[in-house]
Amino acid sequence: MSEETNGKTVKTSGIGVGLIVFGIVLFMLTTAGCYFVIKSALAPLVPQEMQNQSKANGFLVQLGEFTVNISDVSMSRFLKTEIVIEVTDSKIKKSMEEEQLPVVRDLIISILSSKTVADLDSPHRARLKEEIKNQLNKRYKNAVSNVYFNSFIMQ
Incomplete structure (x- = not known):
């Protein structure tokens, strides 16, 4: 490339434009790479119960x-x-809703009240759901397929 300045021909390089x-x-490549890395890193954080809820057929x-x-012995929570x-x-649904509801609620209250704050934190909730499900399945011959928390507040 060449430019003419004050009658003199000056050569400019394409290095500036190329740079x-x-x-x-x-x-653009860095942005795209970051997008895919973040997307793949956050994908496992989608709660498993949210994925299973869409497959609910019971x-x-x-x-x-x-x-x-x-x-918790340190404070009242x-x-x-x-x-x-x-x-x-x-049939089990009808039985649980009508005649067995107090028994089911008592079993779950016993499980929940035996837990500490650490046992109820987010990483351990899946384990808590499994424990509730396993205890109910002992009583109802593997009829419970999932446990869902509609709300969960600790204070």
């Missing part, structure tokens, strides 16, 4: 709201949660 183009391309039993004291369970059989 700008290279910088723009590098910026019968949902509303167990209502539970308010229990947390088994409580848990307030609303639980829904999914069962595979309509």
Whole structure:
């Protein structure tokens, strides 16, 4: 390239333009790379229960709201949660809603009130759901397929 300034021909190099183009391309590639890395890193953080909820094909039993004291010796704390369970059989659903509701609620209250704050933190909630499900399945012959928390408040 050459430019004419005051009657003199001055050669300019394409290095400046090339450097700008290279910088723009590098910026775009870095942005795209960050997007895919962040997207793949956050994908496992989607709660498993949210994925399973869309596959729900059983019968949902509303167990209502539970308010229990947390088994923590340092201070008085409580848990307030609303639980829904999914069962595979309509007869068991009817039985749980009508005649067995006090038994089911008592079992869940016993489990919840035996937990500490650390046991109820977000990383351990999946384990808590499994424990509730396993205890109910002992009584109802593997009829409980999922446990859902509609709300979960510790104070």
